[in-house]
Amino acid sequence: MSSVSGTATVSARTAVSRSWKAPIALYAFAVIALVLGFAVARTGTSTFGLTTPGDLVALAPLAVPTGGTVAALALVLAGLAVAAHALVLFGAGRRVPRRLVAVFAIVFLVAFLTWASAGRTIPVTGLLIGGLALGTPLVFGALGGVIGERAGVVNVALEGQLLLGAFSAAVVGSVTGQPVLGLVAAMAGGVLVALILATFAIRYVVDQVIVGIVLNVLVTGLTGFLYVKVLKSDADLFNAPDRFPVLPVPGLSAIPIVGPVLFRQTIIVYLMYVAAFAVWFGLFRTRWGLRVRAVGEHPTAADTVGIDVNRTRFWNVALAGAIAGVGGAYFTLDSVGAFTKEMTNGMGFIALAAVIFGRWHPIRATFAALLFGFATNLQSMLGIIGSPVPSEFMLMLPYVITVFAVAGLVGRSRAPAAGGKPYLKS
Amino acid sequence: MKLELRGITKRFGSLTANDHIDLVVRSGEIHCLLGENGAGKSTLMNVLYGLYQADEGEILLDGVVQRFSGPRDAMNAGIGMVHQHFMLIPVFTVAENVMLGNEPTRAGGTLDLDTARARVREISERFGFDLDPDALVGDLSVGVQQRVEIVKALSRDARILVFDEPTAVLTPPETDALMAIMRRLKERGTAIVFITHKLREVREVADRITVVRLGKVVGEASPTAGNAELASMMVGRAVELTVRKAPAQPGDTALVLRDLSVIDAHGQYVVSHVDLAVRRGEILAIAGVQGNGQTELTEAILGLQPRVEGSITLDGVELAGRTPRQVLDAGVGFVPEDRARDGFVAEFTIAENLMLDRSYGAPFVRAGALQLDTIETFARAAITEFDIRAQGTGTNVGRLSGGNQQKVVLARELNRELRLLVAAQPTRGVDVGSIEFIHQRIVRTRDAGVPVIVVSTELDEVVALADRIAVMYRGEIVGVVPGDSPRDVLGLMMAGAAPQAVAI
Numbered sequence: 056m057s058s059v060s061g062t063a064t065v066s067a068r069t070a071v072s073r074s075w076k077a078p079i080a081l082y083a084f085a086v087i088a089l090v091l092g093f094a095v096a097r098t099g100t101s102t103f104g105l106t107t108p109g110d111l112v113a114l115a116p117l118a119v120p121t122g123g124t125v126a127a128l129a130l131v132l133a134g135l136a137v138a139a140h141a142l143v144l145f146g147a148g149r150r151v152p153r154r155l156v157a158v159f160a161i162v163f164l165v166a167f168l169t170w171a172s173a174g175r176t177i178p179v180t181g182l183l184i185g186g187l188a189l190g191t192p193l194v195f196g197a198l199g200g201v202i203g204e205r206a207g208v209v210n211v212a213l214e215g216q217l218l219l220g221a222f223s224a225a226v227v228g229s230v231t232g233q234p235v236l237g238l239v240a241a242m243a244g245g246v247l248v249a250l251i252l253a254t255f256a257i258r259y260v261v262d263q264v265i266v267g268i269v270l271n272v273l274v275t276g277l278t279g280f281l282y283v284k285v286l287k288s289d290a291d292l293f294n295a296p297d298r299f300p301v302l303p304v305p306g307l308s309a310i311p312i313v314g315p316v317l318f319r320q321t322i323i324v325y326l327m328y329v330a331a332f333a334v335w336f337g338l339f340r341t342r343w344g345l346r347v348r349a350v351g352e353h354p355t356a357a358d359t360v361g362i363d364v365n366r367t368r369f370w371n372v373a374l375a376g377a378i379a380g381v382g383g384a385y386f387t388l389d390s391v392g393a394f395t396k397e398m399t400n401g402m403g404f405i406a407l408a409a410v411i412f413g414r415w416h417p418i419r420a421t422f423a424a425l426l427f428g429f430a431t432n433l434q435s436m437l438g439i440i441g442s443p444v445p446s447e448f449m450l451m452l453p454y455v456i457t458v459f460a461v462a463g464l465v466g467r468s469r470a471p472a473a474g475g476k477p478y479l480k481s
Numbered sequence: 482m483k484l485e486l487r488g489i490t491k492r493f494g495s496l497t498a499n500d501h502i503d504l505v506v507r508s509g510e511i512h513c514l515l516g517e518n519g520a521g522k523s524t525l526m527n528v529l530y531g532l533y534q535a536d537e538g539e540i541l542l543d544g545v546v547q548r549f550s551g552p553r554d555a556m557n558a559g560i561g562m563v564h565q566h567f568m569l570i571p572v573f574t575v576a577e578n579v580m581l582g583n584e585p586t587r588a589g590g591t592l593d594l595d596t597a598r599a600r601v602r603e604i605s606e607r608f609g610f611d612l613d614p615d616a617l618v619g620d621l622s623v624g625v626q627q628r629v630e631i632v633k634a635l636s637r638d639a640r641i642l643v644f645d646e647p648t649a650v651l652t653p654p655e656t657d658a659l660m661a662i663m664r665r666l667k668e669r670g671t672a673i674v675f676i677t678h679k680l681r682e683v684r685e686v687a688d689r690i691t692v693v694r695l696g697k698v699v700g701e702a703s704p705t706a707g708n709a710e711l712a713s714m715m716v717g718r719a720v721e722l723t724v725r726k727a728p729a730q731p732g733d734t735a736l737v738l739r740d741l742s743v744i745d746a747h748g749q750y751v752v753s754h755v756d757l758a759v760r761r762g763e764i765l766a767i768a769g770v771q772g773n774g775q776t777e778l779t780e781a782i783l784g785l786q787p788r789v790e791g792s793i794t795l796d797g798v799e800l801a802g803r804t805p806r807q808v809l810d811a812g813v814g815f816v817p818e819d820r821a822r823d824g825f826v827a828e829f830t831i832a833e834n835l836m837l838d839r840s841y842g843a844p845f846v847r848a849g850a851l852q853l854d855t856i857e858t859f860a861r862a863a864i865t866e867f868d869i870r871a872q873g874t875g876t877n878v879g880r881l882s883g884g885n886q887q888k889v890v891l892a893r894e895l896n897r898e899l900r901l902l903v904a905a906q907p908t909r910g911v912d913v914g915s916i917e918f919i920h921q922r923i924v925r926t927r928d929a930g931v932p933v934i935v936v937s938t939e940l941d942e943v944v945a946l947a948d949r950i951a952v953m954y955r956g957e958i959v960g961v962v963p964g965d966s967p968r969d970v971l972g973l974m975m976a977g978a979a980p981q982a983v984a985i
Contacts, residue, residue, distance in 0.1 A: 341586075341591050341592060342592060345580075349573070353568070355568060356568035357581070358532070358551075358552065360633075361556060361583075362581070472571075472572075
């Protein structure tokens with residue numbers, strides 16, 4: 056701006072706005088921890104197993120006295136909550152740093168696990184391996200969701216893409232005997248659902264959310280029908296795909312804890328690492344990504360510089376479907392080994408939540424998906440070792456974490472400006 | 482380089498937006514396209530830019546017929562456009578915005594940001610723009626964003642630049658800077674099409690002027706033509722550019738704003754510690770460039786803003802913290818700046834819109850039932866009194882022209898016992914005939930002893946109506962000056978200069 060000499064300019068000021076959401080939530084969890092540590096304290100020893108067969112160094116299990124540890128950790132949590140309160144009152148930014156919330160969450164988790172495992176052993180490595188396993192399809196789904204939403208199309212059909220991916224992978228993998236072909240079929244299945252979504256949402260401007268939900272119902276019904284009528288009739292032919300073998304990465308897989316969790320996995324999990332990085336790199340470092348983000352933020356601006364908005368959206372929704380399809384293949388070619396009715400069980404919606412929790416960023420969305428996977432596995436593991444918490448309550452855990460994460464921790468996040476809005480030329 | 486438009490015709494349904502328009506622009510000249518809002522100027526330029534396809538006519542470059550199926554074709558042919566609503570992505574950096582659609586890449590489609598940055602620096606140095614390639618566009622002021630748009634067009638080697646209403650969002654000093662840039666571009670051989678409805682700007686930079694009205698070229702004018710001559714060409718008849726009004730007879734102070742602040746959702750003070758008083762029987766105009774807190778200030782008076790500090794008293798009654806219903810009942814009439822969004826329900830009839838503010842009781846509603854006869858009689862009277870051109874009381878307001886829509890809003894607001902009238906952008910997007918009428922009604926309201934606040938970004942309107950002028954800049958009142966203050970003083974104040982710093 057050209058300045059005027061002798062100008063007495065006034066500058067914009069900022070009002071102090073404090074957010075009490077974080078400290079209130081932390082106090083609530085600190086109270087729960089104090090209850091566990093004092094009111095319903097348990098005695099005995101909690102053991103954490105840290106080793107799996109094949110590790111280079113066998114770590115001794117970590118055993119701690121239950122009551123004392125939980126009580127001590129509960130006091131730490133109370134201290135952290137007070138610190139958060141103080142930061143909101145007097146801190147420079149008037150807000151609770153994310154790092155403090157993360158530390159709080161980890162300490163709370165350790166306290167809870169210690170309390171729940173009194174007199175028993177929790178295999179920590181196994182807990183993490185299972186968490187990664189359950190998180191893998193969520194990561195693929197979330198990456199598909201990130202691409203779709205960055206391009207301006209809300210991909211509610213993720214559930215259908217995962218499910219049809221799982222189904223096609225099972226059938227093709229089983230009939231051909233080649234899991235790799237099954238994987239390709241899974242991508243094709245995901246793309247098929249995505250293309251229907253793209254055609255209706257972009258070409259015919261039908262509401263994206265409604266098309267997505269209808270597609271989910273359609274795929275659920277279709278795969279359920281074919282499962283009963285075809286797959287069950289000759290399960291050996293149609294529903295017995297070879298699973299991908301575990302391929303340990305030489306060297307890396309022998310590192311204690313990290314090795315078995317990250318590097319003793321199947322090809323699909325390794326693909327997930329590649330996909331998360333590739334989507335991030337692509338979105339933020341390449342021409343493709345710049346254009347995808349442009350059509351999702353300001354389609355008219357993209358149009359005026361010669362980018363075909365609807366074509367860009369169409370093919371990127373298809374790409375998102377392919378990625379989500381791989382997530383579906385994980386069920387039938389890796390974890391379960393056969394298709395069952397409605398086996399994705401709402402994972403597509405959890406993946407959408409991970410997109411929001413990850414604030415439309417591929418890497419953050421990946422970690423969000425892994426967190427949800429971990430929560431699911433934690434619930435089943437506590438069921439197995441026999442936790443004093445009723446199992447019905449534990450079943451809620453992944454969903455409670457999802458709701459809290461999305462509602463409480465994300466705060467005010469900025470979605471792509473043109474997300475969900477069709478682009479119409481006059 | 483010579484651009485020629487021949488017989489361009491563009492229809493939208495039954496409306497002919499462009500009717501056989503001819504236009505010639507050559508390198509090194511600024512050709513002004515002058516016309517009222519809705520005359521078809523932007524439509525014509527969107528045809529030229531490939532955003533619309535013409536129904537008839539052709540575009541020639543150096544005598545060769547061009548086919549533009551999209552903006553990319555137009556850009557490749559050397560046509561660049563600086564849009565009225567900037568085509569910039571706020572979350573991208575300057576360099577990313579400039580390169581979008583034309584990205585320099587390394588192997589594998591990886592963005593070559595260094596080349597893009599160098600290109601931005603090179604062009605902005607050539608024209609003295611001083612742009613930081615890594616700044617986020619959303620953080621830049623409007624004037625600087627416009628320079629990004631210009632750099633964007635120039636980075637594609639545009640030899641013909643179209644400026645679509647470029648000064649609508651600028652302060653007067655920013656406008657002067659833009660004029661200087663346009664002259665510099667012209668000297669370097671760029672052909673410029675400058676679309677505007679502001680007469681002064683046209684006379685300042687134009688080499689040639691083409692006037693359009695209702696989609697047709699009505700003639701060419703020379704840059705030496707007077708304001709009145711240009712205006713009558715634009716409107717098709719002689720126009721009175723000033724509002725006839727008697728000197729104000731101000732009475733007691735009615736509205737007092739004391740230390741009023743409005744805080745937005747991000748915690749920013751968008752209105753900051755404003756003190757203002759308006760007396761009965763005077764028009765206080767609030768001038769300023771769009772987005773300096775005027776909208777929030779009027780919404781605060783109406784009770785539409787959630788975080789308001791300070792006090793608003795009307796005839797001694799506190800209005801701050803009241804709901805809009807209570808504020809209206811206190812006798813406040815409000816003409817919102819975006820009438821299509823806040824002023825009426827487009828799918829409702831004229832009669833229904835006229836009673837919307839009194840939908841809760843007598844005389845239009847009794848025992849929960851609409852009094853259709855009363856509503857109809859009232860609507861008929863309003864249509865006559867306010868000269869609303871419509872088929873009848875049952876016409877949907879969404880189908881009326883901008884001027885007639887505004888008259889509906891005005892008729893509704895003025896038909897109550899008013900203690901204060903707040904009119905924001907009362908004549909935006911309104912035809913000249915209606916402007917005269919609306920201005921007259923506002924002056925008559927004043928003469929009836931009602932305090933009036935007029936918010937306007939058009940200096941002409943401010944000067945025409947105001948008895949006193951308050952200038953807003955970044956949420957603060959820079960100063961309050963008499964209604965006959967010179968325009969250059971107001972211009973400097975709109976850029977933030979306090980009145981004592983401006984030699985009066």
